[in-house]
Amino acid sequence: MAEPLFRMARAEALRIVHLDSFVAVFHRSSGLTHLLAAPAPEIMATLGEAGLTRVALAEKLVADFDLEDLDDAALAERLDELVACGLVAAA
Numbered sequence: 526m527a528e529p530l531f532r533m534a535r536a537e538a539l540r541i542v543h544l545d546s547f548v549a550v551f552h553r554s555s556g557l558t559h560l561l562a563a564p565a566p567e568i569m570a571t572l573g574e575a576g577l578t579r580v581a582l583a584e585k586l587v588a589d590f591d592l593e594d595l596d597d598a599a600l601a602e603r604l605d606e607l608v609a610c611g612l613v614a615a616a
Contacts, residue, residue: 529615531604532576533569539612541566552611559610568603569612576616579604 607613
């Protein structure tokens with residue numbers, strides 16, 4: 526079974542506002558506003574609309590943010606949370 530491809534929700538479906546160390550994301554289709562802290566905004570930005578597998582995402586996060594001890598289980602949990610609230614889609 527192929528690993529799922531994760532992608533950020535379409536840009537036009539979101540309104541993103543940076544608030545110091547938090548990011549507020551208004552999800553237009555649900556009408557809900559989510560207040561995100563690191564690493565959720567970084568995960569969404571790295572995924573983009575093109576999408577990545579979890580393994581490719583982990584590699585890119587390590588490279589882009591100079592992370593040496595990325596916890597794969599924690600990354601999987603954050604992805605599951607972002608999918609559950611509709612900010613990220615898995616295909």
